[in-house]
Amino acid sequence: MATPLHDDICQLVRDPINVAALVHHVRAPEDGAIFTFDGFVRNQSHSRATLYLDYEAYETMALAKMREIAAQLHEKYKIHRVAIAHRLGRLQIGETSVFIAVSAPHRAAAFDACRFAIDTLKRTVPIWKKEYFEDGAVWADGELPPAPAATPHAKPAS
Numbered sequence: 001m002a003t004p005l006h007d008d009i010c011q012l013v014r015d016p017i018n019v020a021a022l023v024h025h026v027r028a029p030e031d032g033a034i035f036t037f038d039g040f041v042r043n044q045s046h047s048r049a050t051l052y053l054d055y056e057a058y059e060t061m062a063l064a065k066m067r068e069i070a071a072q073l074h075e076k077y078k079i080h081r082v083a084i085a086h087r088l089g090r091l092q093i094g095e096t097s098v099f100i101a102v103s104a105p106h107r108a109a110a111f112d113a114c115r116f117a118i119d120t121l122k123r124t125v126p127i128w129k130k131e132y133f134e135d136g137a138v139w140a141d142g143e144l145p146p147a148p149a150a151t152p153h154a155k156p157a158s
Contacts, residue, residue: 009083010066017096022083026103033107035114039098041091051132055088058126065125077113079104
């Protein structure tokens with residue numbers, strides 16, 4: 001396995017993400033900016049009250065894809081360090097599910113790289129979210145089964 005060129009962190013965790021440690025890791029004297037993205041569990045989805053979320057991943061592939069994203073950031077932007085962490089398992093309302101920190105000498109590169117990182121992660125990393133509601137659960141971007149509805153008796157075809 002090749003040694004990484006940069007001192008980046010890419011991790012999947014089952015305990016709460018240590019946001020402060022990740023920000024501290026990417027911070028360096030030669031940098032002038034750190035941009036972060038903190039994605040956390042909200043209390044509703046599609047106008048329905050969310051109880052909690054469950055995240056699952058194809059872990060080896062997810063970590064490899066996260067490392068690819070970090071490498072792409074270094075190729076595309078003038079940045080210093082990257083930290084990407086995603087939580088797995090059950091998360092309660094308000095808990096961080098994904099955190100990204102990018103440091104750079106200048107704010108524009110850090111900002112652009114952080115945005116690219118979260119957008120690419122959501123599209124390409126095999127992590128799946130199941131949302132739980134009082135009346136059932138659904139995988140994100142999926143549909144709940146229709147609620148049973150009272151229907152009149154069908155009439156025979158004419």
